Amino acid sequence: MIVFKLYFKILAKAKYFVLITLGIFIALTLVIMNLLPEQTNIYSEHKASVVFIDNDNTTFTKGLKTYLEKYADYKDIKKENLDEAFLYRDVEFIMEIPDGFTDSFTKDENLLIKYRAVPDSSSSYTFSAQAEKYLNFARTYLNNDLENDDLTEAVINNLNQEATIKLTDTERIDYYSIYFYYNYSFYIIMMLLVSLIGTIMFSFKSIEIKRRNDIGMISNRKMNLILILANALLGLSILLILIIVSIILYPDEIFKPNGLLFVLNTFSFTVANIALAYLVSTILKSVNAISAAGTLISLGAAFMTGIFIPQDFLSPTVLNIGKILPSYWSVRANNVIVNLTNFNFSLSSPVVQSFLAQILFTIIFIALAILISKKRSQAEH
Amino acid sequence: MDIFKTRIKVILRRRDNVFWAFIFPLLLGLFFHLGFGSLSEDNFLETTEVYIEASSLDNALITAMENVEIKDGKKLFILNQEHTKDELEVKLIAEEITGFVYGEDNEVIFRITNSGLTQTIVKSFLDQYMQINALVTKVVTTNPEVLPNVLSDLETNVTYFTSDLSSADPNANVLTLYFYALIAMACLFAAYWGINLVNDVSANMSDLGVRVEIAPTHRLKLIIIYFLAALLVHYIGNILLILFLKYILGVAFTDNIFLISLISLVGTISGIALGAFLSALIKGSRNFKEGIVTSVTLVLSALSGLMFLDLKYYVESALPIIKYINPASSLTDAFNSLYYYNDYSMYAANIINLVILSVVFIFLTYILMRGKKYDSI
Numbered sequence: 001m002i003v004f005k006l007y008f009k010i011l012a013k014a015k016y017f018v019l020i021t022l023g024i025f026i027a028l029t030l031v032i033m034n035l036l037p038e039q040t041n042i043y044s045e046h047k048a049s050v051v052f053i054d055n056d057n058t059t060f061t062k063g064l065k066t067y068l069e070k071y072a073d074y075k076d077i078k079k080e081n082l083d084e085a086f087l088y089r090d091v092e093f094i095m096e097i098p099d100g101f102t103d104s105f106t107k108d109e110n111l112l113i114k115y116r117a118v119p120d121s122s123s124s125y126t127f128s129a130q131a132e133k134y135l136n137f138a139r140t141y142l143n144n145d146l147e148n149d150d151l152t153e154a155v156i157n158n159l160n161q162e163a164t165i166k167l168t169d170t171e172r173i174d175y176y177s178i179y180f181y182y183n184y185s186f187y188i189i190m191m192l193l194v195s196l197i198g199t200i201m202f203s204f205k206s207i208e209i210k211r212r213n214d215i216g217m218i219s220n221r222k223m224n225l226i227l228i229l230a231n232a233l234l235g236l237s238i239l240l241i242l243i244i245v246s247i248i249l250y251p252d253e254i255f256k257p258n259g260l261l262f263v264l265n266t267f268s269f270t271v272a273n274i275a276l277a278y279l280v281s282t283i284l285k286s287v288n289a290i291s292a293a294g295t296l297i298s299l300g301a302a303f304m305t306g307i308f309i310p311q312d313f314l315s316p317t318v319l320n321i322g323k324i325l326p327s328y329w330s331v332r333a334n335n336v337i338v339n340l341t342n343f344n345f346s347l348s349s350p351v352v353q354s355f356l357a358q359i360l361f362t363i364i365f366i367a368l369a370i371l372i373s374k375k376r377s378q379a380e381h
Numbered sequence: 382m383d384i385f386k387t388r389i390k391v392i393l394r395r396r397d398n399v400f401w402a403f404i405f406p407l408l409l410g411l412f413f414h415l416g417f418g419s420l421s422e423d424n425f426l427e428t429t430e431v432y433i434e435a436s437s438l439d440n441a442l443i444t445a446m447e448n449v450e451i452k453d454g455k456k457l458f459i460l461n462q463e464h465t466k467d468e469l470e471v472k473l474i475a476e477e478i479t480g481f482v483y484g485e486d487n488e489v490i491f492r493i494t495n496s497g498l499t500q501t502i503v504k505s506f507l508d509q510y511m512q513i514n515a516l517v518t519k520v521v522t523t524n525p526e527v528l529p530n531v532l533s534d535l536e537t538n539v540t541y542f543t544s545d546l547s548s549a550d551p552n553a554n555v556l557t558l559y560f561y562a563l564i565a566m567a568c569l570f571a572a573y574w575g576i577n578l579v580n581d582v583s584a585n586m587s588d589l590g591v592r593v594e595i596a597p598t599h600r601l602k603l604i605i606i607y608f609l610a611a612l613l614v615h616y617i618g619n620i621l622l623i624l625f626l627k628y629i630l631g632v633a634f635t636d637n638i639f640l641i642s643l644i645s646l647v648g649t650i651s652g653i654a655l656g657a658f659l660s661a662l663i664k665g666s667r668n669f670k671e672g673i674v675t676s677v678t679l680v681l682s683a684l685s686g687l688m689f690l691d692l693k694y695y696v697e698s699a700l701p702i703i704k705y706i707n708p709a710s711s712l713t714d715a716f717n718s719l720y721y722y723n724d725y726s727m728y729a730a731n732i733i734n735l736v737i738l739s740v741v742f743i744f745l746t747y748i749l750m751r752g753k754k755y756d757s758i
Contacts, residue, residue, distance in 0.1 A: 043493075043496050044496050045496070046496070071501075083547060083721075084694065086549070088690070088694040089555065112542060114544070116547060116551055118423045118551060118552075119551060120452075121426070125502075129505060132541065136535075137512070137516070139539060140516070143534050144527045158512055158516055158519075161511045161515040163482075163488075163511055164488050164489065164490045165490075165491050166490055168473060292400055292401075296408060303412035303415055308416060309417055313417070313420055314415070315415075318416075
């Protein structure tokens with residue numbers, strides 16, 4: 001018990017670090033949740049963000065703006081900030097209709113609309129195709145005197161003809177939000193466990209403390225057992241906090257089979273990372289090195305195994321390197337769980353493979369840690 | 382000169398600082414590259430596979446869909462006509478496909494599971510087909526004599542758009558800014574040497590400081606030598622980082638090495654100055670000061686977009702003043718002025734801003750450190 005208490009006394013020193021990390025994580029999750037598009041059962045066109053500058057201001061150009069509303073999310077951005085907004089894609093399409101455009105258009109002269117867009121991007125293509133369509137229909141109407149006095153109205157009436165959309169009406173539960181949450185949690189778990197367990201275990205490692213402990217009442221074996229238990233308890237408590245937060249944030253998804261699989265997958269990942277943290281604390285010889293390792297391992301894994309950037313976008317070489325890290329397998333399982341509808345598992349399922357991989361990682365990490373610490377203690381004696 | 386050499390040795394022996402100042406930015410740059418080195422924020426037009434029930438649709442529509450091109454012979458759609466409507470419906474419900482097109486009672490129907498960009502692209506095309514049909518029907522019934530003209534007008538596509546002339550590069554990839562923010566962070570990490578500098582010449586902060594203050598060498602001379610040593614070491618590290626990013630990872634920079642190295646030099650000076658200022662301001666152990674410096678540099682880096690690029694954009698849109706007081710922001714903007722804006726006056730403004738910030742930090746450090754006398758220490 002005395003060892004156990006000491007362990008948590010040392011842990012208490014790091015409470016602000018833990019709280020701040022979890023706080024930032026939860027805040028970030030909330031931001032991302034708001035950014036994700038909501039799935040609805042009503043069809044809407046994809047909207048590009050557009051700055052529409054109209055220096056002509058006629059019924060015809062206003063009609064164009066109204067027609068394009070269906071395809072555009074109009075932004076009001078000052079001219080001097082347009083460059084910056086365009087770089088950050090706060091606006092994807094900038095168009096400026098010159099003064100006298102309608103006049104020139106009806107006389108079949110050649111005044112052009114200035115625009116800026118990302119060349120060949122889908123979003124700007126879709127939007128500009130609509131604008132061109134409006135103008136080309138108007139030209140056809142004008143050339144053949146079909147407009148019956150009101151060109152704008154005639155064109156818009158024509159463009160109101162559309163293909164019919166029939167949406168499937170099956171209620172689908174959308175697991176994307178909870179999927180992001182549990183994918184990001186891998187990063188948090190890795191970072192917290194390696195730095196926390198590493199630092200705490202380090203306090204027990206200096207040779208003076210070891211010698212003092214050797215002559216103490218508690219046997220070495222018992223001491224190690226208690227420490228391993230305490231580490232496991234710490235890891236599981238962090239997991240528990242993350243699960244509780246996810247129950248609050250995703251009450252509808254978490255109790256579904258997919259939600260529970262996310263939790264189980266994260267559980268097996270946590271176990272492997274407790275072992276990893278233990279191994280790191282055995283290998284490295286200073287607290288500074290341990291905190292550096294915690295940062296590097298977690299950031300490296302986050303970039304290379306699909307936590308920050310989806311695995312689909314990563315190159316095969318990067319993914320192959322990623323396979324030596326537990327998070328590669330867990331993320332791969334999450335990628336399947338998010339769309340899973342069939343729960344008959346076989347050995348070829350990434351979900352099952354992830355569980356097996358984590359067991360294997362745990363065994364390897366612990367075996368290595370024991371091997372190294374045996375060699376060290378022999379050297380110390 | 383001897384003091385200078387010794388000082389460089391002292392700096393290089395602070396192994397943890399060397400790691401954070403030099404190795405860490407290199408590794409982070411490598412991670413960035415592995416993660417999104419070949420990505421872009423934009424979705425580019427790709428050929429899309431569209432499932433259709435051919436038997437219920439007009440041949441004219443099918444031919445039109447087959448012929449539409451993105452450009453240079455690259456098709457917009459590939460049609461899959463192998464299945465009947467019922468088979469497609471089964472596939473749709475099983476979520477093997479996201480949508481299909483069929484015809485019913487003279488209507489073109491697009492059956493889908495949800496909205497999205499691809500869906501809009503397909504639907505726009507179907508709409509256009511319907512709209513042309515409607516116009517043709519109208520002409521046939523009202524004034525059939527103009528029909529040949531209308532058809533030829535509909536076939537010629539006149540473009541009414543012309544790209545505007547801004548010096549900013551529309552092909553610029555915003556993700557490159559992550560690498561610029563990374564260099565900015567690496568410059569600010571020079572702040573660690575700033576802490577050491579102040580600590581090692583202040584009698585109330587370190588044993589070395591006690592020795593230094595009673596030594597016959599003038600303190601200002603020492604400070605200048607220490608400063609130059611830190612600058613030299615960190616500047617070399619920073620240039621290595623830039624060369625690594627530019628030539629090994631292939632990050633886009635302007636080819637004007639002189640302008641780039643000037644940003645790095647001014648950035649490093651501002652980093653050391655910031656560290657010296659914080660060290661003089663805060664009372665506490667070296668570890669405590671380093672903790673503060675780490676937090677400050679990371680917050681400044683985050684505000685310059687290191688963790689989440691859009692943060693820089695949103696924060697500076699709401700509070701433009703941040704741009705001028707955050708050295709990391711000025712550094713990122715200086716690189717960006719050469720990459721995206723191609724604007725030398727913007728570059729110069731950012732460099733001048735950094736020089737002013739450095740002078741302010743150094744002046745404040747001087748105020749905090751001057752004229753100290755100790756009766757006993």
